[in-house]
Amino acid sequence: MTRNAFNIVFLGTDIVIALALGVGLYTFLYAKGYSYFTNDPAACANCHIMDEQYAGWTKSSHHAVAACNDCHTPPGFFGKYMTKASNGFWHSFAFTTGIYPDPLQIKERNREVTEAACRGCHADIVMSIDSRNDGAGMLSCISCHRSVGHFE
Numbered sequence: 001m002t003r004n005a006f007n008i009v010f011l012g013t014d015i016v017i018a019l020a021l022g023v024g025l026y027t028f029l030y031a032k033g034y035s036y037f038t039n040d041p042a043a044c045a046n047c048h049i050m051d052e053q054y055a056g057w058t059k060s061s062h063h064a065v066a067a068c069n070d071c072h073t074p075p076g077f078f079g080k081y082m083t084k085a086s087n088g089f090w091h092s093f094a095f096t097t098g099i100y101p102d103p104l105q106i107k108e109r110n111r112e113v114t115e116a117a118c119r120g121c122h123a124d125i126v127m128s129i130d131s132r133n134d135g136a137g138m139l140s141c142i143s144c145h146r147s148v149g150h151f152e
């Protein structure tokens with residue numbers, strides 16, 4: 001390959017990378033991506049599909065004691081932000097492409113995080129219920145109380 005041909009290929013690659021970064025930055029700013037680094041529940045309503053969940057949370061018994069991150073991200077800096085990054089990417093992808101279930105359905109990994117949050121905040125009562133379950137295995141908090149955090 002000649003030096004001029006190499007420079008043209010290299011320049012083309014630079015343009016593609018710059019274009020991808022520009023589109024990514026524009027999308028991040030337009031979608032208020034920076035708001036997901038906060039603990040503000042209103043950030044979850046940036047996507048109109050979450051309006052119903054956000055409105056339900058504002059009327060729920062948990063409104064005064066828990067924000068979205070308290071129930072939907074694991075404790076600790078690393079776990080919280082890895083979960084937010086993964087969910088943010090896949091939610092953005094699904095909403096942009098339109099390939100999300102309607103009504104929304106929680107994924108198994110997020111169900112486990114939410115279940116652990118319930119059990120963490122309500123440890124005393126959960127221990128009492130689990131001990132009365134005659135070794136039949138742990139009951140799922142959210143199987144019976146799935147609307148507690150969002151709808152009442």
